[in-house]
Amino acid sequence: MSTKAEFFARIRDQMRKTRGLFAASVATRPEHPALQADTIRRELAERWPETLEKFRREFERVGGVFYRVASVDDVPSVVGGIAREREARELVSWHSGVLGADLSHALEAAGLDVHEMPAAEAEDAASRERLRAIAARADLGLTGVDLAVAETGTLILMSGVGRPRSTSLLPPYHVAVFDRTALVESLHQVGVFLEAWHGDGAPPGTGAVINFITGPSRTADIELTLTRGVHGPREVHAIFVEGGIRG
Amino acid sequence: MRDVFLQEALTIATTKFIDLRREAFEDFPEGEALRDQARAIKEATLQRLDHHLETLVANIERLGGHVHYAATSEEARTIVVDIARRTGARMAVKSKSMATEEIHLNEALERAGVTPVETDLGEYIIQLAHERPSHIIAPAIHKTKGQVADLFSREFKRRVEADPEVLTKIARGELREKFLQADLGITGANFAVADTGTVVLVTNEGNGRMVTSLPRVHVAVMGVEKVVPSLTDLMVFLAILAKSATGQKLSVYTTLVRGPRRAGELEGPEEFHLVLLDNGRIAQLGGPLREALYCLRCGACLNVCPVYRQIGGHAYGYTYPGPIGILLTAMLEGSRSVKDLAHASSLCGACADACPVRIDIPRMLIELRREVREQQIAPWVERVAFKVLARVLMRPALYRLAAKAGRLLQRPFARDGAISRLPFCLGDWTSTRDLPAVASRTFQERWSARRDLPL
Numbered sequence: 228m229s230t231k232a233e234f235f236a237r238i239r240d241q242m243r244k245t246r247g248l249f250a251a252s253v254a255t256r257p258e259h260p261a262l263q264a265d266t267i268r269r270e271l272a273e274r275w276p277e278t279l280e281k282f283r284r285e286f287e288r289v290g291g292v293f294y295r296v297a298s299v300d301d302v303p304s305v306v307g308g309i310a311r312e313r314e315a316r317e318l319v320s321w322h323s324g325v326l327g328a329d330l331s332h333a334l335e336a337a338g339l340d341v342h343e344m345p346a347a348e349a350e351d352a353a354s355r356e357r358l359r360a361i362a363a364r365a366d367l368g369l370t371g372v373d374l375a376v377a378e379t380g381t382l383i384l385m386s387g388v389g390r391p392r393s394t395s396l397l398p399p400y401h402v403a404v405f406d407r408t409a410l411v412e413s414l415h416q417v418g419v420f421l422e423a424w425h426g427d428g429a430p431p432g433t434g435a436v437i438n439f440i441t442g443p444s445r446t447a448d449i450e451l452t453l454t455r456g457v458h459g460p461r462e463v464h465a466i467f468v469e470g471g472i473r474g
Numbered sequence: 475m476r477d478v479f480l481q482e483a484l485t486i487a488t489t490k491f492i493d494l495r496r497e498a499f500e501d502f503p504e505g506e507a508l509r510d511q512a513r514a515i516k517e518a519t520l521q522r523l524d525h526h527l528e529t530l531v532a533n534i535e536r537l538g539g540h541v542h543y544a545a546t547s548e549e550a551r552t553i554v555v556d557i558a559r560r561t562g563a564r565m566a567v568k569s570k571s572m573a574t575e576e577i578h579l580n581e582a583l584e585r586a587g588v589t590p591v592e593t594d595l596g597e598y599i600i601q602l603a604h605e606r607p608s609h610i611i612a613p614a615i616h617k618t619k620g621q622v623a624d625l626f627s628r629e630f631k632r633r634v635e636a637d638p639e640v641l642t643k644i645a646r647g648e649l650r651e652k653f654l655q656a657d658l659g660i661t662g663a664n665f666a667v668a669d670t671g672t673v674v675l676v677t678n679e680g681n682g683r684m685v686t687s688l689p690r691v692h693v694a695v696m697g698v699e700k701v702v703p704s705l706t707d708l709m710v711f712l713a714i715l716a717k718s719a720t721g722q723k724l725s726v727y728t729t730l731v732r733g734p735r736r737a738g739e740l741e742g743p744e745e746f747h748l749v750l751l752d753n754g755r756i757a758q759l760g761g762p763l764r765e766a767l768y769c770l771r772c773g774a775c776l777n778v779c780p781v782y783r784q785i786g787g788h789a790y791g792y793t794y795p796g797p798i799g800i801l802l803t804a805m806l807e808g809s810r811s812v813k814d815l816a817h818a819s820s821l822c823g824a825c826a827d828a829c830p831v832r833i834d835i836p837r838m839l840i841e842l843r844r845e846v847r848e849q850q851i852a853p854w855v856e857r858v859a860f861k862v863l864a865r866v867l868m869r870p871a872l873y874r875l876a877a878k879a880g881r882l883l884q885r886p887f888a889r890d891g892a893i894s895r896l897p898f899c900l901g902d903w904t905s906t907r908d909l910p911a912v913a914s915r916t917f918q919e920r921w922s923a924r925r926d927l928p929l
Contacts, residue, residue, distance in 0.1 A: 228552065229752075231531070234543040237756050238524045238698070244760025251517035254706045285723070348738040358740055359688075363654065379723040388738035392687045396680060414724075418709035421730075425670045425705065434739040435537075436686070439712075439728035444680040447720075448596035448612060450619050451487055452638035457595055457646055458653075459680025459727065 260422035267416050268408070275407045278377045279467060282410065285380030286465060289442030290455065294466045299328045299404075299474065305466055306330075306369065306402055307337025315366030319398060322346040322389030326371045326404065327472040339367075346389040362393035368460070370395050371472070372405035373437075374420060375465070378413045381441045382465065385424070386434035395440060401460040406468045480616050484786050487615045488777040494721025495774060495828070502723075508714050513831040515707050516699075516768035520759060526668040526701045527750065533671030537733030539746035547577035547753050547806075554579060554660065554693055555586045557747055561691050563588055563657035567649075569675065569682040570594035571662025572610060572771055573695045573751055576793045576806065579660070590660070591652045593681040595645055602629055608787035608795070610773040611719050616786060649681075659685035659743065663696035664770070665711060666748070669704045671732055673748065676715065678726045686731050692743040694731075697751050699767040711770065718830040719772040754806045762841050766801040768831040775825035775835060781818050790815060797825040797835045801842070809845050816842040880912040888912075 257263045271278060283293045294305050310316065318339045323329040324346050334341045342361045362368065370390070374383035382403050386392045395401050411417060421437070424430065444459030455461040499505045519526055531541045544550035558566065566588050568574065580590040580601075592601040596614035600607060602625050607613030614622075623636035626644055634644060661682060665674040673694050675682035686692050702708050716722040735742025758764050776782045776796030787795035792811070794802040797819055804812045816839060825835045866872050887893045888911035896904045915923075 228549055229543040229545040231541075231543055234545065234750070234752065235524055235528070237545075237752070238527070238759065241756055241759035241761075242521075242524060245764070247521040248517055248765060251514040251521065253515050253518045253703045254511065254710055256704050256706045289722075289726075344740065355740055363650075381724055386739060386742070387736070391740040392683065393741055396683050396687065414709050414713050418706045421705040421709070432738060434736045435732045435734065435742050437730040438683065439724060439730075441722070441724045441726050441728075443726070444678070445726055446595045446642060446679050448594070448599065448614055449617075449622055449638040449641055450483070451490060451612070451615070452619075454638050454642040457642055457679035457681075458593070458649065458684055 257419050257422055260419050260426055263419050264423040267411060267419060271407070271410055271412070275410055278410050278412050279407070281377035281412070282375055282380060285377065286442075287380070289380045290445070290463070291380060291442050292462065292464045294464065296466060296468055298470045299330075299468050299472050300333070302328075302404055302466055302468065303330050303333035303337045306334060306367070307339060309400065309402060309464055310337075310339055310367055313366070313400060315400060316340050317365040318342065318367040318369055319362045319365040319394055320344065320369040321371055321391070321394055325387075325389040326369070328474075330369075334369075344389055344391050344394065348388065358391070359393060362391065362397045365398045367400045367402055368394040368396075368398040369402050369404070372403045372409045372465070374411050374417060375405050375409045376411055376414065376417055376439075379441055381439050382463070383417065384438050384440065385430070386436040386438070387430075388432035388434070390434070392434070392436055392438070395438065396459050399456060399460055400462045400464070401440075401443075402464045402466065404466045404468060404472060406471045408471070479618055480786055481784075483615050483618075484783055487609070487612060488783050491720065491773070491777040495718055495777070496721075498717035498721040498723065502717065505714060505717065508710055509830055509832060512710050512714055513768065515702065515710060516831055519701060519703060519707075520699070520764065520767060523698065523701070523759065526703050527698060529668040529703075530666055530671060530701050531750075533668070534733060534746075534748055537671050537746075539671070539733040539748060542747060542749045543752075544577075544749055545752045547751075550577045550695060550749055550751050550753070551579055551582040553749050554695065555582055555588070557691065557693055557745075558583065558586060558588045558658055561657060561745065563691065565589045565591060565652065565656045566658040566660050567591050567593050567652050567656040567681075567685050567689060568597075568660045569662075569677060569685040570597050570613070571660070571695065572793065573662040573697055574660060575607065576753065577695070577751070579695070588658070591649070591656065593649050593652070593679075593685065594677070595642060595679060598645055598649065599625065602626075606788065606793075609776060610771055610787075610795070612773075616788070653681075653684040653688050656689045657691060659689035659692045661685055661692070661694050663694045663700055663748075664715070665708055666694075666696055666701050667703075667705055667708050667730075668701050672705070672708075673731045674708060675729045675731065676712075676725045676727070677729070678720075678722075680727055682729050683727055686729060686743070687741040690743055691745045691747070692731075692734070693747040693749065695749045695751060697753070697755055699755055699769075714830045715770055715772055718770070718774040718828070754808075758805050762845070763801055763805050763838055765833050766798065766805060766835075766838060768833050769798050769802070770830060772830060774828040774830065775833075778824040778828045780820055780822060780824070785818075790818070797839070798829075798833065801835065801838050804842055809842055809849070812842060813846045816846055874916075874918065877912055877916045877918075881914070884911050 734746040892908040
């Protein structure tokens with residue numbers, strides 16, 4: 228087996244043979260990503276309606292279903308409606324502290340069986356297994372959104388404490404709730420936020436994975452026929468809360 | 475060439491991909507500048523490859539992951555099989571990865587008593603059929619829905635309808651069980667970000683997410699050239715990758731994975747391993763195929779290649795088909811292995827135009843041809859034949875005479891405008907291909923006749 232030293236020695240031997248094909252440089256990283264991320268948010272506070280409209284267009288283009296509600300109190304009835312139309316009952320949800328609002332009672336009242344994921348570590352493997360099994364049999368997964376990208380109609384979700392990866396993956400229907408604090412215009416701006424999250428600006432309790440979700444799971448592997456819901460959800464719904472989730 | 479379905483499927487698929495790609499870039503005026511930037515990032519990264527890889531390794535180890543170094547495909551197989559043995563794995567779920575195809579990992583896992591399960595729908599189909607992928611991003615485009623239905627019927631012992639929707643649903647159910655049971659998740663990597671120790675997976679189906687979330691061990695196998703310095707660099711590539719491959723602005727899922735499960739997380743592996751793969755790549759850092767190390771494996775050059783569109787991926791005979799595949803095969807297996815393939819290109823340049831990082835594929839193909847000739851790898855019959863041809867092509871009178879002679883000589887062999895079997899020592903030429911027959915009237919003859927007509 229090659230050792231690290233041998234491996235890198237071979238690379239350096241080869242590198243000495245050439246100065247490369249042309250003078251080139253990598254992309255310029257933001258110098259103060261956290262500050263720049265704040266600036267992006269501030270600027271968007273004024274022109275968010277255009278950005279939201281662009282997001283809606285792109286999100287629908289990739290097969291997402293978009294809703295706009297005035298207040299976070301309107302969210303449970305929208306979720307209830309989605310469930311009823313699909314004869315679905317079991318809902319698994321990110322922890323209310325992460326979502327920014329406690330919707331469990333209202334969702335129960337809308338006729339759903341709600342399983343809220345815990346905010347603390349499930350210490351032993353057996354209880355993790357049990358919680359995962361809940362996600363695996365649930366019909367709906369309710370999550371928040373860390374960034375909603377207008378350019379591509381993409382939802383970006385960080386994993387972590389109270390925000391399991393499986394909530395947006397295992398159930399056939401994914402419902403995501405967001406407000407204008409999550410909106411960004413472009414993939415370029417996403418880069419700034421990613422740099423900020425990995426610097427000092429990393430939110431506490433974040434996990435090992437960041438997912439970009441652009442529409443429902445799809446394939447065209449059989450005769451190029453577009454089919455949804457291969458492994459991930461076959462429907463993705465995004466609810467925009469005009470008044471902000473945290474009120 | 476006789477497989478009518480394959481021909482049609484190839485034409486439909488590649489034409490569709492070409493249109494989708496064109497539309498995606500038409501809507502994206504900044505795309506051209508981003509392609510230049512992406513190309514520059516690739517070159518700049520290679521110029522300091524040791525530094526970026528060292529940074530990547532340090533960050534992954536800091537996150538609690540393990541890094542392994544494989545000089546050859548055999549070493550890579552041994553590393554993965556050892557991890558499987560040590561962790562007591564019985565079943566491995568895999569998300570689509572050209573690198574693990576390249577090292578023929580599945581056979582090695584099977585020999586070690588570990589069942590590998592491909593989870594990309596196309597890969598799953600060809601695994602059940604015991605075949606190899608025919609396109610980098612659409613591995614089963616050569617199969618009809620009827621063939622897939624027959625395959626599923628046999629595999630699951632019940633009659634299955636030949637409807638993509640139904641077939642996909644069945645695969646979802648079957649594979650969902652495997653995801654939840656498997657001990658080992660195996661992936662490739664579209665990128666790895668040195669700065670943060672992030673491995674990036676791009677999929678449409680969501681299998682990449684499953685494989686990196688549910689099994690207790692995750693192994694990613696990655697060619698050394700896939701490293702990018704920062705997340706800012708990564709975003710440049712993400713902005714052009716899916717547009718070039720399928721015409722999507724982004725693929726459905728882009729998954730950024732940093733090491734094993736963190737405290738407080740419900741899912742994620744207990745162990746994370748990255749296998750850095752050389753297998754001929756490192757030797758090209760200072761070699762003639764250096765530029766091929768920019769490749770993102772998007773498949774755009776396959777779709778536009780007139781040769782690939784005619785013959786499909788299997789005819790190339792190696793893991794990587796199409797124009798870039800010839801270069802990658804030469805890189806991995808040595809230039810000897812492509813002495814014929816180096817000529818399986820019309821040098822029309824469509825591949826270089828389509829390539830998101832503008833790899834000059836024709837330039838390297840010409841260099842490969844020169845190398846093959848200098849090594850005198852071609853058999854003497856072929857060398858003599860091409861020398862004679864060169865003389866004929868330089869003398870118009872002789873060329874016209876040769877066309878007439880050819881027309882006479884081909885009579886016993888030509889059928890429907892093609893010669894599928896040549897006699898004597900020329901037979902090798904037609905063992906895997908057809909030779910177009912000399913036309914009943916050559917272009918020159920038609921042209922000179924036409925010149926007499928009033929235009």
